[in-house]
Amino acid sequence: MKRDLELIRDLLFAIEASPEVDMVASLREKGYSEEQVGFHSYLLGDAEYARVIDVTTMGHVxxxxxxxxxxWKGYEFLDSARESNRWKKAKGALSKVGNTSFDVIVALLKEYAKQELGL
Incomplete structure (x- = not known):
């Protein structure tokens, strides 16, 4: 399964809103499967953007x-990616180069935030 940046961002918003929001249900409404949400949650834990519980079983692919x-790292990313115009601008820049590392995306978002602040 490929890493989905939109799902990563949506999942971080859902985690932030938790426990008020059923994360899986809210993301299922956006068209994501439970397997996609679980895998991307695992990735967020692996990258230390979220605290997670590994629920992998022998039945999972x-x-x-x-x-x-x-x-803290998750909140920092979410604060950089929260503003939708900044997010769209970063995604537009990424579409020109194709796939790149998550660190580049984070750096782009931070750079756009600095520009907005006149720094």
Missing amino acids: LPQALAINLT
Whole structure:
């Protein structure tokens, strides 16, 4: 399964809103499967953007996790990616180069935020 940046961002918003929001249900409404949510939760835990519980079983093809809450790093990314115009601008820039590392995306978002602040 490919990493889905929209799902990553949506999942971080859902984790932030938790426990008020059923994360899986809210993301299922956006067209994501439970397996996609579980795998991307696992990725967020692996990258230390969220605290997760590994719920992978022998029946899973891909690693699965249940996100519990965001870490400082997760909040920092979410604050950089929260503004939708900034997010769209970063995604537009990325579409010119194709796939790139998540660190580049984070750096772009931070750079756009600095520009907005006149720094």
